[in-house]
Amino acid sequence: xxxxxxxxxxxAIVFVSACSDSDDPQLGFETDLTEINSITENGLKVxxxxxxxxxxxxxxxxxxxxxxxxxxxxxxxxxxxxxDMMTMSHSSPIEFPDGTTFxxxxxxxxxxxxxxxxxxxxxxxxxxINETEVTVPVEVSAPEKARLVSFMxxxxxxxxxxxxxxxxxxxxxxxxxxxxxxFKKQSMMEWxxxxxxxxxxxxxxxxxxHGSPNNVAPAHTENGHYKGTVNFTMTGDWQIRLxxxxxxxxxxxxxxxxxxx
Amino acid sequence: MRVLGFIGILTWSLQPCFGQSEKExxxxxxxxxxxxxxxxxxxxxxxxIITDYAYQARDPKMQMxxxxxxxxxxxxxxxxxxxxxxxxxxxxxxxxxxxxxVLSIDGMRIYGACTDKMDPASSYIxxxxxxxxxxxxxxxxxMMGSGTGGSVNFxxxxxxxxxxxxxxxxxxxxxxTVSDEFGQAMDVNYAKDKWAIRASGVHRKSQNYFDGNxxxxxxxxxxxxxxxxxxxxxxxxxxxxxxxxxGDDAKDVGYPxxxxxxxxxRAKMFxxxxxxxxxxxxxEPEIKIYHNFINHEMDDTNRDSVAMHMDMPGNTRTTGGFIxxxxxxxxKSVIEVKADYHKAFxxxxxxxxxxxxxxxxxxxxxxxxxxxxxxxxxLSHTYQVKPNQKLIYSGRLEQVSSFIDSDFGExxxxxFNKSGLxxxxxxxINLSTQYLWDVTSSMTANAMISYGERVPTISEQYxxxxxxxQDGYDYLGDPDLKExxxxxxxxxxxxxKADLRFETSLFAYLFxxxxxxxxxxxxxxxxxxxxxxxxxxxxxRAKMFxGEMMLSNLLLPSLTSKLDLKYVYGEDFEGKxxxxxxxxxxxxxxxxxxxxxxxxxxIEWSSAQNRISEKFNELTTKSFTLLxxxxxxxxxxxxxxxxxxxxxxxxxxxxxxxxFDIGQILRPGRNGYVQIQVMF
Numbered sequence: 001x002x003x004x005x006x007x008x009x010x011x012a013i014v015f016v017s018a019c020s021d022s023d024d025p026q027l028g029f030e031t032d033l034t035e036i037n038s039i040t041e042n043g044l045k046v047x048x049x050x051x052x053x054x055x056x057x058x059x060x061x062x063x064x065x066x067x068x069x070x071x072x073x074x075x076x077x078x079x080x081x082x083x084d085m086m087t088m089s090h091s092s093p094i095e096f097p098d099g100t101t102f103x104x105x106x107x108x109x110x111x112x113x114x115x116x117x118x119x120x121x122x123x124x125x126x127x128x129i130n131e132t133e134v135t136v137p138v139e140v141s142a143p144e145k146a147r148l149v150s151f152m153x154x155x156x157x158x159x160x161x162x163x164x165x166x167x168x169x170x171x172x173x174x175x176x177x178x179x180x181x182x183f184k185k186q187s188m189m190e191w192x193x194x195x196x197x198x199x200x201x202x203x204x205x206x207x208x209x210h211g212s213p214n215n216v217a218p219a220h221t222e223n224g225h226y227k228g229t230v231n232f233t234m235t236g237d238w239q240i241r242l243x244x245x246x247x248x249x250x251x252x253x254x255x256x257x258x259x260x261x
Numbered sequence: 262m263r264v265l266g267f268i269g270i271l272t273w274s275l276q277p278c279f280g281q282s283e284k285e286x287x288x289x290x291x292x293x294x295x296x297x298x299x300x301x302x303x304x305x306x307x308x309x310i311i312t313d314y315a316y317q318a319r320d321p322k323m324q325m326x327x328x329x330x331x332x333x334x335x336x337x338x339x340x341x342x343x344x345x346x347x348x349x350x351x352x353x354x355x356x357x358x359x360x361x362x363v364l365s366i367d368g369m370r371i372y373g374a375c376t377d378k379m380d381p382a383s384s385y386i387x388x389x390x391x392x393x394x395x396x397x398x399x400x401x402x403x404m405m406g407s408g409t410g411g412s413v414n415f416x417x418x419x420x421x422x423x424x425x426x427x428x429x430x431x432x433x434x435x436x437x438t439v440s441d442e443f444g445q446a447m448d449v450n451y452a453k454d455k456w457a458i459r460a461s462g463v464h465r466k467s468q469n470y471f472d473g474n475x476x477x478x479x480x481x482x483x484x485x486x487x488x489x490x491x492x493x494x495x496x497x498x499x500x501x502x503x504x505x506x507x508g509d510d511a512k513d514v515g516y517p518x519x520x521x522x523x524x525x526x527r528a529k530m531f532x533x534x535x536x537x538x539x540x541x542x543x544x545e546p547e548i549k550i551y552h553n554f555i556n557h558e559m560d561d562t563n564r565d566s567v568a569m570h571m572d573m574p575g576n577t578r579t580t581g582g583f584i585x586x587x588x589x590x591x592x593k594s595v596i597e598v599k600a601d602y603h604k605a606f607x608x609x610x611x612x613x614x615x616x617x618x619x620x621x622x623x624x625x626x627x628x629x630x631x632x633x634x635x636x637x638x639x640l641s642h643t644y645q646v647k648p649n650q651k652l653i654y655s656g657r658l659e660q661v662s663s664f665i666d667s668d669f670g671e672x673x674x675x676x677f678n679k680s681g682l683x684x685x686x687x688x689x690i691n692l693s694t695q696y697l698w699d700v701t702s703s704m705t706a707n708a709m710i711s712y713g714e715r716v717p718t719i720s721e722q723y724x725x726x727x728x729x730x731q732d733g734y735d736y737l738g739d740p741d742l743k744e745x746x747x748x749x750x751x752x753x754x755x756x757x758k759a760d761l762r763f764e765t766s767l768f769a770y771l772f773x774x775x776x777x778x779x780x781x782x783x784x785x786x787x788x789x790x791x792x793x794x795x796x797x798x799x800x801x802r803a804k805m806f807x808g809e810m811m812l813s814n815l816l817l818p819s820l821t822s823k824l825d826l827k828y829v830y831g832e833d834f835e836g837k838x839x840x841x842x843x844x845x846x847x848x849x850x851x852x853x854x855x856x857x858x859x860x861x862x863x864i865e866w867s868s869a870q871n872r873i874s875e876k877f878n879e880l881t882t883k884s885f886t887l888l889x890x891x892x893x894x895x896x897x898x899x900x901x902x903x904x905x906x907x908x909x910x911x912x913x914x915x916x917x918x919x920x921f922d923i924g925q926i927l928r929p930g931r932n933g934y935v936q937i938q939v940m941f
Contacts, residue, residue, distance in 0.1 A: 173625070174672025205623070207615035208569065211785045214676055231676040233726065233787060236623030237615070259621050 031106075033062055041134045043068050046127055054123075054140045056113050057147030058164035058181055063107045065129055072105025078128040080189075081111040085121035093162060093183035093191035095223065112164050112183060112191075114150065116142040149254035155246060160185045161194065163244065163254045166225070171232060171260050178230040178240070180218055193224025197251070200243040203230050204255075207237060218242075235261050325861060325891045325906055327388045328435055328444060328936065329465070330415075334383070338809040339398055339827060341843045344922045345730075346516040347440060347467055347929075348483040349384030349526075353921060354411045355398055355768065355807055356829035356842050360718045360776075361410030361745075363402075367417040367505060368549060368583060369532050370406065370635075374557035374575040375523075376609045376627045376720060376727045379516060383415070385509040385528040385555070387463045387487045389433075389446045392416040399749035399770060400713020402657040402691040404585065404599050404639055409715045409747035409772065417505055417532075420459035420491050423452045431940040439910075439932035440470035440481070455495040463487040469515070472927035473916030480515030480522055480563070500537035506530065518924030519730050521561045521573065528555045543598065546586030554578035568789040569616060575609030575628060581635075593645040604634035607719045627727055629670020629681065631719045633663045639691075649699035659689040661716045665723055673725050674740065681723055681740045689714040689744060703758050709751040717742040721776055721797040728788040729778070731840070731923050732877040734795045735786050736778050743799050746773045760815035767808040775803035775834060780876070792878070801834035819854040833874070840874035841921035844882070859893040861908075870920035880925065885917035906936035 033049035040046075047064040054061075065073050077100055081092045093112040117123050117140045127134040153159040162183045168176035178201070182194040201217040204210075212233045218226035232238055241255045326332045331350040335342050342350035343358065354362050364382045365371065373380040393416030397403035405412035423429065429450040436443055448461035466484040469477050489507040496502055507530045514523040534549035559573035581603025588596040609628035615621070641655035665671065665681035674681050693711030700706050717738070720727055724738035753766030778795030786793050807829035815821050825848045831839030850863035865887040873879035891908035914931040922928070 172672060173669060174675040207617060207620045208613065208623070208787070208789055210787050210789075212676060213784045214678065233673065233676055234613075234623045234625040235621070236613075237620045261621060261624070 031062060031064075036061075037136055037138055039134065039136045040068065042132050044073075044129055044132055044134050045070075046129075046134050046136055048125070048136060048138070054113060054138050055143045055147065056116050056140060057143065058110060058112050058166050060108070060110050063102075063109070063127070065102065065105045065107060065127075073129070074101075074103040074105075075130040076100060077102050077107055077130075079107075079109050079111075080126045081113065082124050082126055083115065083121050084124065088188070089121075090188040091191060093164075093181075093193070095181075095193075112148065112162060112181070113140040114148065114162055114185075114191075116140050145257045145259065147256065149256065151252040151254060153246075153251045155249050155251055159251075161244070161252060162191070163242070163252075165240075165256045168230070171230075171238070171258050173232050173235055176230050176232065178216075178218055178228045179225060180242070181223075181225045182244070183224060195220055195222075195224055196246070197226070198245045198248075199226060199228070200245070201228055201230065202241045203232060204239045204241050205234070205236060206239050232260075325859075325893055325908065328437070328934070330383055330386055330388055330391070333388055333391075334394070337394070337396065338811055338825060340396065341827075341846075341919065341921060343841070344919070344926070344928065345379065345518045345924070346483075346514070346926075347470055347481045348485070348511065348514045348516075349380050351378055351381045352383055352413060353841070353843070354396065354413070355770075356805060356831055356839070356921075357410030358841065360721065361408055361715060363406035363408045363412040364414075365405055365412070366415045366507070366530060366553075367532060368405070368414060368547075368585075369530060369551040369553060370579055370581055370603045370605070371528075371530065371553050371555070372577045372579060372605055372607065372719075374526070374555035374577040374607075374609070375559060376573070376575055376724065377519060377521070377559065377730070379514075379519070379523055379559065380526050380555065380557055382528075382555075383413070384511070384526070385487075385530070386415050386417075386507065387446070387461075387509075389448055389461045389463055390415075390418055390487070390489050390507060392418040399751065399768060400691060400711045400747045401693045401709075401749070402639060402655070402713065404597065404641065406601075406635070406637065407657055407659045407689040407691050407713060407715055409713045409745050409770075417489070417491065417507070418448075418459065418461075419503070420450055420457035420493050421452065422457045422493070422495065423450070427451055427453050429940075431938065433936065433938040435906075435934060435936040437467075437932050437934045439929045440467045442467035457493040457495075458490070459492075460490040461488070470929045470932075473911065473914045473930035474927065475914075475930065476927075478517050478926060478929075480517045483511060483514040485509065485511040485514075496537075499539075500535070503532075503534045503536065505532040505534075515563075518922065518926045520564070520567065520728075521559045521571065522563055524558045524560050524562075526555070526557045529553060540586070542588055543584075543586035544588075544590060546584060548582070548584045550582035552578070552580045570614045571611055572614075573609065573611045573627070575607075577605060577607050579603055579605040588640075595643040597641045599639045600637070601639075602634070602636045604632065607631045607633075607723075625725060626667060626670045626673060627725050628719055629665045629673060629723055629725060630667035631663065631665050631681075631723045633661060633716075633719070635662075636660045651697040653693075653695040653697070655691075655693045657689075657691040659691070661687040661689065663687070663716065663719075663722060670723070670725070674723075677737070679740050683740075685722075685740065687716045687744055689716065700754075704754060704756045706754045707752065709749070711749045711751075713747050713749065714744045715747075716744060717776055717797065724797070726787040726794075728791055729795075732778070732795075732879075733790075733792040734778060734780065735788050735791050735793070737781075737784075737794060737796050739797055742776060742797060743774050745776050745799070747771065762811070762813040764811045765808065766810075768806070770803075770805040772803040772805070773801070774799035775801065777803075777833065777876075803831065803833050803839060805829060805831040805839070816851075821852045822849065823852070824849045830872075833876070837876065838872040838874050840877035840879055842870065842872060844868045844870040844920055857894055859891075861889075861891045861893070863889040863891070865889065867917075867919065879920075882918060882920035885915050886913070887915055887917070888912040901939065901941040903940075904936075904938040906938075907934065909933050 036048045038047040045066045049062040092114045095110040123140045124135050124137045147165040150162045164181045167179040183191050199217045201215050203212045212231045216229035218228035237259045239255050243253050244251045326336050339355050341353040371382040395414040398411040403412045433446045444465040446463040451458045469481045487509045492504045494502045509528045511526040530553035532551040536547045540546045556576045561567050583601035585599035607628040608630050613623040637659040639657040643653045664684045691713045695709040697707045722738045727736045748771040750769045756763040779798045784794035810826040813823040828845045829843050831842045833839050845868040848865040853860045869884040870882045889910045893906045896903040910932040
C-alpha cells in the first residue's frame with residue numbers, strides 16, 4: 001500500500017512538473033496534484049487541483065487562490081457545488097476538512113458529486129472568497145465502476161441516501177482499509193452527513209460466488225465517515241456488498257464493484 | 262522397521278531382501294559389494310563380471326511386477342499405493358501419506374511440485390533406474406531425514422565396470438490391454454578402463470483404462486519419457502567419482518479422480534558423488550552434492566464441463582549435499598554417521614478464468630514462494646551386546662528454517678492476520694533404540710522404541726485455499742503450526758529356515774500434535790462446489806496400530822508359496838477413525854516352476870473398510886478379491902538372454918477400488934499383459 005502510494009505520488013510529481021508551473025517555489029504553492037481547471041473572475045484567480053478528473057463520488061480537491069498579480073491570498077471562504085439543470089438546480093454534499101478559512105492561497109474541500117455532467121445539466125463550483133464571488137465550471141464524469149450509490153430508504157421510502165466509496169483507492173490482495181461516507185438529500189441545497197448507521201459488510205467474488213473472511217464492517221468515525229477492513233483473497237472482480245441499517249432496520253443494500261489485477 | 266527391497270541380483274530367492282536392522286543393512290551392503298552391484302564396487306573393481314540387468318529381481322513376485330514403479334511398490338509389505346488415476350500413485354507407508362515420510366532419490370531430497378499431490382517424487386523414476394528401494398517405517402530416520410512416518414529412498418542404478426565385455430544392452434517392451442498401454446525401455450552399459458557409463462530411456466503411453474464394469478474411465482491417459490545417465494570414473498582403486506542425471510517428462514496426464522489434469526510434469530535431477538575408502542576418521546565415505554527441479558502444470562482445458570477454467574502451475578527446486586560414512590566397522594560395533602544440508606523452494610499459483618468475457622481472471626498464490634533449509638546430523642550405532650544380541654541406537658538432530666519471500670503471499674496471509682516473512686525455526690529430534698535377539702539359530706526377535714518429529718509440509722504451513730478432492734474442502738496452511746511428534750513402538754520376529762521364511766511385525770504409533778485439516782465454519786469456500794474451508798491444525802493425539810506378516814515356504818522342490826498380510830488401524834484426536842486407513846489385505850501366491858516356466862497364480866483379498874472418517878466425508882469401501890495369473894520364462898544363449906512374461910491381472914474383472922483411493926473411481930478391470938525383454 002505504502003509502496004504503491006509513493007509510486008503514485010512520484011508519478012504525480014513527474015506529471016505535474018512536466019505539465020504545470022504549480023510547483024514553482026517562487027509562488028510558495030506546491031502540490032503533487034494535477035491541475036483540473038482554472039478561472040479568473042472578479043479580480044481573483046481560482047485553480048482547482050485533484051489527483052484525477054472529477055467524477056461522480058467523493059472527490060478531494062485543492063483550490064489555489066490568487067489575486068490578479070499572482071499573490072496567494074488568505075481569508076474566509078464558502079464553497080457550493082451547483083448542478084444547473086435548466087428548470088432547477090441543486091447542490092451536493094460537501095466537506096471542509098480544514099474548516100472555512102484558508103491561508104497561503106490553498107484550500108481543501110471534498111464535494112460528493114451526485115451525478116455526471118451531461119445533457120441533463122452542468123456542474124459548477126461557486127466560491128465566495130472574502131465575499132467575492134467566483135464560479136468555476138467543472139466537468140464531472142461517471143467512473144467505469146460506480147463510486148457513489150444512491151437509494152431510497154427501505155424504511156420510509158422517502159429519504160434518499162448517498163453512499164460514497166473513499167478507500168481503498170488501490171485495492172490489492174490481502175487486508176485493505178475500507179472507508180465510506182454517507183449523506184442524505186434533505187433539500188435541493190441541504191445534503192447533510194448521516195451518522196449513527198450500522199453496516200454489514202461482505203466482499204463477494206461474483207464470478208465464483210464466494211466471499212472473504214475476517215472483514216471488519218465499517219463503523220462510524222466522524223462526519224458521516226465509516227471505516228472498516230476489507231479482505232481480498234485473490235485478484236479479479238470483487239463486489240463490496242454492504243447492508244446499511246438504522247437501529248437494526250435495513251435502509252438499503254448498496255454495493256461497489258471493484259477490480260484489480 | 263526397515264524393508265530393503267534390493268532389485269537386481271543382490272538378494273532374494275528365499276533369502277532376505279527384507280533386512281531388519283542396521284547391522285543387516287550393513288551386511289547387505291557388504292554383500293552387495295561382494296556382488297559388485299552396489300556403488301561399493303570400489304572394493305572389487307578389478308574382478309567384476311556382470312550378468313545382471315534390470316528386471317531380474319530374484320523375488321519372483323517383484324520380478325513380474327516391474328512395469329512401473331507404482332506396480333513394484335505395491336508388492337512391498339506395509340506399502341499401499343493411493344490412486345488418483347493410472348499415473349503417479351502416491352506411496353502410503355502403513356497408512357501414512359507422503360506428508361509424513363521423507364522421500365529421496367539416491368539420498369537426494371526431492372519435492373513434488375503439485376499442490377494436489379499429483380506428482381509424488383516416486384513418479385519421476387522408473388524401475389529401469391532402480392537399483393534398490395530402501396523403506397523405513399515410523400519415526401526412524403534411517404539416515405534420510407526427520408519424519409514421523411518413515412522414509413523411502415530409491416537407489417539409482419549404477420553403471421558397472423565390466424572386464425570382458427565393454428557393451429551391455431537391454432531392451433524391453435510391454436503391452437497392457439486394459440489401457441492400451443505400450444511401454445518401451447532400453448538401457449546400455451559401457452565400460453572401459455576407468456570409465457563406466459550407463460544410459461537408459463523409457464517411453465510409456467497409455468490410453469484410458471476400463472474398469473471392472475466395462476466402463477471407460479475418462480481422463481486416465483498418460484504419456485511419459487524418462488531418460489537417465491550415470492557416469493562413473495575410477496580415480497584409483499579406492500575412489501570413484503560418480504555423476505548421475507535423471508530426467509522425466511510426463512505429458513497429457515489425466516487424473517480421473519481429480520477435477521484437473523496435467524499438461525506436463527518435468528523433473529531434472531543431477532547428482533555428483535565422490536566415494537573413497539577413507540577420509541580422516543570416516544571410512545567408506547560418500548560425499549554428494551545435488552540439485553533437482555520440477556515444473557508441473559495442472560490445467561483443465563481437456564475437460565468437458567468445468568465451472569471455470571483454471572491454470573495451476575507449480576515448481577520446486579532443491580539443492581543440497583551430504584557426507585556419510587562409517588566411524589567404526591568392527592565385527593562388534595558399527596557406527597555410521599551422516600551430515601546433510603539442503604534447501605528447497607516451492608512456488609505454485611492459480612489463475613481462474615471466468616466464463617463471462619468482461620470479467621477479469623483471478624489470481625492467487627497457492628504456495629507463496631516458500632523457502633526451507635534443513636540441516637541435519639545423524640549417528641547410528643550397532644553394537645553386539647552378546648553373540649546373539651544386538652543393540653542398535655540412532656539419533657538425528659535437524660534444524661529447519663522456513664519462510665516465504667513473496668509480498669503477494671504475505672498480503673494473502675494478512676487476510677488471516679498471519680505472516681510468513683519471518684524465518685521460522687524448528688529443531689527436530691529423532692531417536693531410536695532397537696534390540697535384536699537371536700532366540701534360536703533360525704529365529705530373531707526384535708523390539709524397538711523410537712521417537713520422531715516432523716515439520717509441517719509446505720501445504721500445511723503456507724498453502725492457500727488448496728482444494729482437496731478427498732473430502733471436498735479448501736485447505737489453508739497455518740504458518741504457526743508446531744512440529745508433529747510420534748512415539749513408535751514395534752515388536753517383531755523373523756524366522757528363517759531352509760524351506761521357510763516367516764516374518765511378523767506389530768507396531769503402534771502414538772502421535773502428538775497430529776496435523777490434520779479441521780473444518781472452520783466461519784470461512785466460506787473459494788473453490789466452486791467445495792463444502793467449506795479447513796485449517797491444518799495440530800489436533801492433539803492420534804493413534805495407529807497394525808502389522809504385517811509374511812510367510813513364504815517351499816511346498817515342493819519346484820513350488821513355493823507366499824502369504825502376505827497387512828493391516829492398519831487408526832484413531833484421530835477424538836477417537837474417531839483416521840481417514841484413508843488401509844483395511845486388512847491378504848495376498849497369497851504360488852510359484853511353480855515347470856521346465857523353466859514360472860507360473861504364478863495369485864489371489865489378493867481386501868476386507869471391507871467400514872471404519873470411516875466422517876470428518877473427511879469418507880464412504881465405506883466394500884471387500885474385493887482379485888485373481889492374477891502370471892507366467893514368466895527366461896531363454897538363454899551364450900551371448901543373449903530373452904525373457905517373456907505374460908499374464909492376466911484381475912482375472913474375474915472385479916469392479917473395485919481401494920479404500921484409500923481418491924474419488925470414487927474404480928481401479929482397472931481385467932488386464933492382459935505381455936512383456937518381452939532382450940539382453941545382450
